[in-house]
Amino acid sequence: MGKNENNVSTLPVTNRLVLNEEGLTAAKRSLEEGAVTPSYGPWREDIIKLLNGSLATELVCVLRYKRHHFTAKGLASPKIAEEFLVHAQEETAHADAIAERIVQLGGEPDFSPSTLQERSHADYDDSLDLKAMIKANLIAERVAIEAYSQMITMIGDKDSTTRRMLEGILSQEQEHADELSDWMTD
Ligand SMILES: [Fe+2]
Numbered sequence: 001m002g003k004n005e006n007n008v009s010t011l012p013v014t015n016r017l018v019l020n021e022e023g024l025t026a027a028k029r030s031l032e033e034g035a036v037t038p039s040y041g042p043w044r045e046d047i048i049k050l051l052n053g054s055l056a057t058e059l060v061c062v063l064r065y066k067r068h069h070f071t072a073k074g075l076a077s078p079k080i081a082e083e084f085l086v087h088a089q090e091e092t093a094h095a096d097a098i099a100e101r102i103v104q105l106g107g108e109p110d111f112s113p114s115t116l117q118e119r120s121h122a123d124y125d126d127s128l129d130l131k132a133m134i135k136a137n138l139i140a141e142r143v144a145i146e147a148y149s150q151m152i153t154m155i156g157d158k159d160s161t162t163r164r165m166l167e168g169i170l171s172q173e174q175e176h177a178d179e180l181s182d183w184m185t186d
């Protein structure tokens with residue numbers, strides 16, 4: 001063992017936990033960028049684009065769950081119909097949080113209905129049969145879980161606020177998928 005091996009003070013300064021003064025100085029400028037500071041670097045635009053894909057997905061999920069809520073009511077499953085409404089409300093909250101974060105990042109949330117389906121990762125569904133509805137929702141939840149998991153890994157520490165928001169949404173999508181897969185087997 002070399003005599004300096006455990007002596008951290010011999011590490012080059014670039015590997016130490018020190019703030020980048022240039023970044024702090026730059027943060028005092030560009031006030032028009034609001035909460036977005038230099039540490040976002042080139043990732044800001046990519047993150048806004050990813051978030052807009054998720055916003056479209058959440059909005060399509062709201063529409064699908066609402067459609068299922070109102071049409072499942074007539075079927076012999078008022079409890080599941082009510083749960084579809086709860087999911088629709090939770091997907092609405094996800095869409096709102098994502099839109100708010102896009103604006104914080106200096107982007108524009110895309111609510112355009114004419115391109116919603118093509119920009120969404122998950123599909124709309126107008127099945128009339130309860131089992132088919134449950135299956136369509138489970139597929140959509142699994143797609144959302146996969147997309148959010150990939151985004152969380154990609155974003156990592158590039159934008160911890162967005163990552164934490166996505167982690168919260170992801171855990172709720174996992175609960176949705178759990179519930180749906182229980183109903184699939186009932
Ligand atoms: Fe969601």
Ligand SMILES: [Fe+2]
Nearest residue numbers: 141172173176
């Ligand atoms: Fe969900």
